[in-house]
Amino acid sequence: MAVVPEVRVICNPASRGGSCNPGILRPLLEEFGPEWVVTGRPGDAAAAAREWEEGLLVVAGGDGTVNEAVNGLGMAGFPEGVTLAIIPAGTGNDLAQTLAIPPDPEEAVEILRKGRLRRLDAARIRLRSGGERFFVNVANGGAGARISEAVDKELKSRWGRLAYLRAALEVAQEFEPRELHLVLDGERRDLRAINVAVGNCRYAGGGWPAAPRANPEDGLLDLVVIEDVGLHELLELGPLALARTDYLEAEGVFFTRARDVLIEASPPDLEFTADGEPLSGEPAEFAVFHRALGVVVGLEYTPDVLP
């Protein structure tokens, strides 16, 4: 009978504009005796995660690669014996910020050695066209999604994390607000919005606190809507968010928590991303899988931020 290796590393050499070098990571992870999967194209990380039924799954890449792995695990029904670990090697590394995994690879491997384990919630999106996607960090609809899309590979490799700020300035000038019809655990709410974030974790778009109070273990999604406010309010909000402070009490921000979220936008072509990756269709329904995912977290990680 074949011996099943206990540790698999999925490494995306295309992360961070192609500067994620498996050659640098190999010696750092050697002590774990892992099996290596170096991705050759989009979709490889999801396939490599889907077939991993038990053991440690280390993802070396950015948020897009981690999202692929989470989708693979989700398609397999989040096998209980799989633990996910992250070596941040992307541009934004937004999930790693909530999980307190440092960007330095040697420090991230030290976190892996310490092996502090938590079970985190995972979220599922049902698309209006059928089909589903999973995410663990943040799904973003509206201007935030447009920004992620505007940050293409070339911009990322040239500007690094500043690429997100550059794209934000461009998008802010031309984005048209939308009517949002929400049903939050059965309660209806209509808003006119610039952006809607559905957060399981806290950061998106290279460090923007999209859902600053999200607790990844509470079985709830944090819904943060930036309403159709005027330029004055936006100019007040921007610096608060950029300073990574909690802006949820500010004027023009609607915040609540829910287990089940239905979203309908009109006009209906609101663009969404999940963990920074564009969604191929319009989301209709969000749901949480409470503590579905075993994850190695940093020593500073705490599920609670603010009440």
Ligand SMILES: Nc1ncnc2c1ncn2[C@@H]1O[C@H](COP(=O)(O)OP(=O)(O)OP(=O)(O)O)[C@@H](O)[C@H]1O
């Ligand atoms: N060998 C490959 N060649 C090209 N693209 C790939 C390859 N393997 C995976 N991908 C795709 O690369 C994309 C970007 O990867 P990833 O998100 O990890 O890096 P990033 O964009 O630099 O980081 P972040 O999302 O944290 O800003 C993913 O959508 C993934 O599907």
